[in-house]
Amino acid sequence: MTQVLASNMSIEPSRRFLGSLYSGNVRAVFSRGVKATWGTNWAIMVSGFVEPVLYLIAMGIGLGSLVGEIAGPGGEPIAYAAYIAPALLAVSAMNGAVYDSTWNVFFKLNFAKLYEGMLYTSLGPLDVALGEILLALLRGAMYATGFTAVMGVMGLITSPWALLMIPASVVIAFGFASFGMAITSYMKTFQQMDWINFVMLPMFLFSATFYPLSVYPEPIQWFIQALPLWHGVELLRQLNVGVFGPDTLLHIVYFLVMILLGLVLTTFRLRKLFLK
Numbered sequence: 001m002t003q004v005l006a007s008n009m010s011i012e013p014s015r016r017f018l019g020s021l022y023s024g025n026v027r028a029v030f031s032r033g034v035k036a037t038w039g040t041n042w043a044i045m046v047s048g049f050v051e052p053v054l055y056l057i058a059m060g061i062g063l064g065s066l067v068g069e070i071a072g073p074g075g076e077p078i079a080y081a082a083y084i085a086p087a088l089l090a091v092s093a094m095n096g097a098v099y100d101s102t103w104n105v106f107f108k109l110n111f112a113k114l115y116e117g118m119l120y121t122s123l124g125p126l127d128v129a130l131g132e133i134l135l136a137l138l139r140g141a142m143y144a145t146g147f148t149a150v151m152g153v154m155g156l157i158t159s160p161w162a163l164l165m166i167p168a169s170v171v172i173a174f175g176f177a178s179f180g181m182a183i184t185s186y187m188k189t190f191q192q193m194d195w196i197n198f199v200m201l202p203m204f205l206f207s208a209t210f211y212p213l214s215v216y217p218e219p220i221q222w223f224i225q226a227l228p229l230w231h232g233v234e235l236l237r238q239l240n241v242g243v244f245g246p247d248t249l250l251h252i253v254y255f256l257v258m259i260l261l262g263l264v265l266t267t268f269r270l271r272k273l274f275l276k
Helices: 026-040 042-067 080-110 114-119 125-153 160-184 190-206 218-224 228-241 246-274
Strands: 069-071 077-079
Touching: 026 125, 042 080, 042 125, 069 080, 077 080, 080 114, 080 125, 080 160, 080 190, 080 228, 114 125, 114 246, 125 160, 125 246, 160 190, 160 228, 160 246, 190 228, 228 246
Parallel strands: none
Antiparallel strands: 069 077
16 A cells, blocks of 8 residues: 555656645555445444435325425425425435544544545645545545435425436535534644534534525525535535526535635645644
8 A cells, every 4th residue: 555655756846747745646545445434334324324314214104294385496396205305315424424524533533544645655635625625525425326216206396407406416425524514724733623512412403404595584594595505505406407597607616616626725735734
């Protein structure tokens, strides 16, 4: 593994793209992560997929039988299960990305000292950041594909455009993974890591996941619309029914900005920690 990580040692940092920040060897970090994940964490990966499926069955079928139809994007009435399914898909992508980019990164950063060892080779902090984020994206893509298949089996896909929910979920996962890793780089204790769950749970419950945004008072609506999960939920709902508008582009731009900021913060944070 050391030989793989050091495969670009012959290239002088000053002559590489972005200098010491990037060696072009993201694959080494990603490959190492895939092998470690499948060797030790496969059960945790499966559990992360099952949770939103159980929510869909319990809320979509159970509560849905009482709620009936609800206005979807564009105002067309859709079944309650079809309304919350794209939202739970966004939650699934978020959960998969956040787990890999926070708790896994926290352990590697503060206990295994893995990144410190990587950066003693030719790898730059951007290689490490992209490799770890790509690992989180793989998990998010697997969750998205599996959950979309479940939606198809349950008859909750209402438009051919719904197939775009899979790549859109990867974009959502990318945003959460890049930003999650950036935030985790500042965490030093398990008590600090608890703040991640403290933020994620209310975001899951109040991002119009189970009911329309209009049920909230207007000041709270503005706050919810600033949350990343709300943008993911709305984007996937629009894709599922094939109804688009200017706000569709806004949702995509939101995550592109989130991705860029997360990558920049993570790269320079790792550089500050290990390349002094």
